């Protein structure tokens with residue numbers, strides 16, 4: 001085997017590291033390596049020197065080849081400075097200071113920890129899970145403290161450190177997660193925002209949460225707040241579902257099951273339904289006047305939502321609100337109250353293009369990271385994993401462009 005090929009297999013990037021010997025033993029491979037002399041810069045005084053002081057053999061854990069690990073013996077060189085006469089070991093990329101494991105193993109483990117579980121990262125690299133966790137916890141990750149022009153805050157169910165929900169702060173225009181906060185309390189959000197440089201923030205996208213709004217006002221003054229479209233339209237679907245369940249309860253058993261299975265069909269936009277589906281919807285809403293009313297209201301809002309633009313959205317919303325208020329259904333009254341309370345923020349969502357793309361991108365990311373962080377109860381570890389995952393994915397994306 002070519003020596004160069006061996007060092008490459010071992011993930012060694014130092015070009016002056018050479019192979020002395022490689023042999024296979026029953027339980028492992030042994031690779032003996034040595035370094036070629038090189039001009040050094042004294043770490044104490046900065047003088048250049050090539051004078052050798054001595055050698056030391058160092059044992060290093062290498063990567064695993066198939067089922068066998070590689071044990072590396074490295075003959076390290078110690079140099080002596082011609083000026084200050086102090087001695088020092090040569091610097092190598094292949095091994096970090098105070099580590100017993102080759103750097104490429106650690107790098108590989110950290111790469112796997114970004115895209116899969118810590119357990120997988122340990123298995124692939126042949127080290128213990130505890131060691132992977134130690135490396136991971138020690139790893140430094142910096143999140144930007146300068147917030148961009150448009151941010152979004154959104155919660156997700158992360159179940160870390162005894163809090164069910166964690167918060168995601170996102171750079172909407174660049175579709176990047178900026179940071180993860182441990183909970184959704186006003187104080188937490190406020191404290192975070194105050195720790196950042198928020199001079200550039202002009203707009204904030206968020207769901208209809210009074211707590212978020214309060215925190216934003218306290219920390220940022222008066223940025224433009226945009227209601228997240230997915231979140232406010234969800235209220236309408238929930239109101240429809242409330243009616244469906246109510247009607248369902250009063251039905252005979254056979255019809256009850258049919259009604260139960262129709263949730264998605266009733267949620268579907270009328271225009272998107274096939275002829276067959278339209279017929280089914282008509283049959284369903286004939287069953288009960290309340291359901292018919294709820295369905296028609298949902299349709300009115302759905303049409304307004306899909307067909308409005310910055311110019312006609314306000315008048316369209318007025319018409320919808322009148323319909324909602326004239327309704328006999330309590331659930332839709334609630335929708336009307338919410339829409340009135342968030343009137344301006346909802347209108348903003350039609351005037352600025354920071355909605356659908358944002359939702360799709362971030363929801364996807366959250367889904368992946370939820371799966372990834374499953375079982376991580378330690379918030380800091382979860383936060384780091386989410387940010388680290390994003391960083392690795394960005395690098396991969398750029399590499400394959």
Ligand SMILES: [Zn+2]
Pocket residue numbers: 042043044045046047081082083084085086
């Ligand atoms: Zn020196």
